[in-house]
Amino acid sequence: MKKILFATTALVATAGVAAADVSISGRAAFGLDYTDAAGAASVTELRTSADLYFTGTTETDGGVTLSATVEMEGLNYNAGFAKGGNVGATTVFSASAGALTFTFGNTDGAFDKSMGEVHRIAGIWYELWGGIGTGGSLFIDNSDPGNIARIDYAAGPVSVSLSYAGVTDSVGIGAKYSGDMGAGSFYVAAAYESDQSVGGTDDAYYGLSAGGTFGAFEARVAMVDGDNYTDPTFNISAAYNANGLMVGANYLFTDAAGRSDDWTIFGTYDLGGGASLFAQYGERNTTDRATMGVAFSF
Helix, strand or coil: CEEEEEECCCCCCCCCCCEEEEEEEEEEEEEEEEEEECCCCCEEEEEEEEEEEEEEEEECCCCCEEEEEEEEEEEEEEECCEEEEEEEEEEEEEEEECCEEEEEECCCCHHHHHCCCCCCCCCHHHHHCCCCCCCCCCCCCCCCCCCEEEEEEEECCEEEEEEEECCCCEEEEEEEEEEEECCEEEEEEEEEEEEECCCCCEEEEEEEEEEEEECCEEEEEEEEEECCCCCCEEEEEEEEEECCEEEEEEEEECCCCCCCCEEEEEEEEEEECCEEEEEEEEEECCEEEEEEEEEEEC
8 A cells, every 4th residue: 555645735844734644555356257157158258357546534623534535446358259348436435533433425335334244255356256146135235326325333342334325215224243252253233224216116124144253264144134035035154264275155045036046165365465366166046157366455
């Protein structure tokens, strides 16, 4: 991460001149993606993905920390020799004072913030995979097309979040409790969201999740149900992380009509310097998919 100090007035050293702390960071990945869908020819793609973050932070005289992050991202791939890609930019603002934090922009709602997701290769590795393997509700993510406003309160082992998404008029609330137990740790969480779609349909849903760490071994479980679910959706995962090697698996099972159970096995190996090897293989709705490559942060 690179940090640069910019004076907010003339470049003259004077007492009382405020300075903003600006940091630049990023992550990138490249690799192979293989897809084998039922009734279709298999496809192997070369993929690259990169995210770049610009974050500016300052503090008021009253002790409130203000920050803004601009994210630029791109995904490039070739499918059937047809090249494609996308580049976008998002902005997130936050203000924090003591146990309270206010976040506004392209961010998580209270449901996603509070629920503990099952294990996966997250971030840049997942983006390189093109989103396949989410299993629908395996990894909850607010899909509101506009800005989300969220308030978080964290005190000791308890955290509570409340959010509002303007475009879909969605209100969310979530709570999480984390603690220690012997040589490990655990968490339990519950969340609810009223997801008012653009068409006026109110799809309320709720979730429960729990997880624990026991030395190098971790296990997590989650359940989601609501108006837009035919039946409850359950997912479970486990991972082992030691000596730079992480291996894990997740599994989603549901009785919803037209859906199949989804699963993924995955692993990463730390190369040092923020770089890792990664590989994963799984199935979603009768589509087999595998990917492998190198990811690094800077």
